[in-house]
Amino acid sequence: MAKRTSTRRRRTRAGPVRRGAAWVLRWAARGVVVVATLLLIWISVYTVLDPPTTPYIRSEAARLGGVDRQWADLEDIAPVMARAAVAAEDANFCLHWGFDMGAIRTALEDGATRGASTISQQVVKNAFLWQGRSWLRKALEALMTPVMELVWSKRRIIEVYLNVAEFDEGVFGVRAAALHYYGVAAADLTPVQAARLAAVLPNPKDRSASQPSAQLRQRAAGIADGAATIAADGRASCFES
Template sequence: MAKKAARKSSGKKSKARKKTMPLGQKLRRWVTRAGLGIACFFLALVLLYSVVNPPITHTIWSEWRRLGKVERDWVPIEEINPIMARSVVAAEDANFCLHWGFDVAAIRDALEDGGNRGASTITQQVVKNVFLWQGRSWVRKAMETSLTPVVEIFWSKQRILEVYLNVAETGTGVFGVEAAAQRNFGVSAANMTPTHAARIAAILPAPRKRSVTDPSVFTRRRAAAILQGAATIRADGRADCFED
């Protein structure tokens, strides 16, 4: 009887403790649970998209709402001319094969330049395009910084580049290099010439402001530099991680 009474007394005290839990502690518990839930959700998406192609992105959805339609044709990386992949890497992230999501040297150079140029790697851009949204905010940047190494862990470099080549905005209402090749040159991504690839890569930082078919002097010069860069990264082995 004494033991039963002791158990009942202990149970009552436990209930009393639960009832009198401070509000701050309850909030911390819910915040922790919410944070873990969000983390698990994004981890599940990262794992899913390592083998399943993302059906849509926030940017594609936004443009579809704005324009009423978008052009996008997903193609596996094996059906994209390798010069396109090399051109994109040369233009956006020459050390793509050498880092794990963040190019420290590029970040340092950008800071020394006063922040007038970007230092986002292709992996960071994939994270932003596939999992997050456009725009500048500390929340988005913090999430991008957290998700980038996770993607690098679970995706191969080839998969990262394949997704990038299919979700990157390549013109007004145009997404991916297949749609860009079809619209601008009337060919598939597999049949693009080096010039086609360099032109598309040259407009990537500002696809709504630069023209592939009527390039400015700046875009032509950038495309020429990209062609040289694509040849360089192939020669020095910086394309090995995404080419067979």
């Protein structure tokens, strides 16, 4: 009799615990759905609305007391600039859906000493998320990148990339960078200038496009060749059509 009573008590206690766990799981699932919906709306809005700022631009503006940022539509940027950026950062940009699996495999084979981040991933990080290497940020980036690839065109991705990238300390976007380094409009950038701007990425604070080191000149020359190559073999077609 005592044993039966003890069993009933355990069941009585277990009931509320199970109900509480189920309640937590239900609300956690609802929370995930709400967050996913808000992220989808945010990504979709930026198909037509130019990002007014980004978390990193805001933080740099607070740190520096202001930044130089000017937007330029892709039609107002020299085509060679987009090709140079793709050649420098993601030569297979037109061929992947957000992740370059070949580059990822190569990075793993090299012991992760090489970067494998695509332009699409960089746009998600720069336009929506924060800097740093936290697992949460990487998880959000991995979830948002294919969604952005589905919603945005490749032209839109490269356009936003060129407008949120930092080209010197506090200098954001290729329009501001062209004026800052060369005193020209983004539409008037030469192949050499475009290659040097692309060469300062992704570490613009330690590199200069107007006073390039020998190493940067060499990198820019390789980028210029790569830009010509992807124009010839069709790997620029997705953002030039």
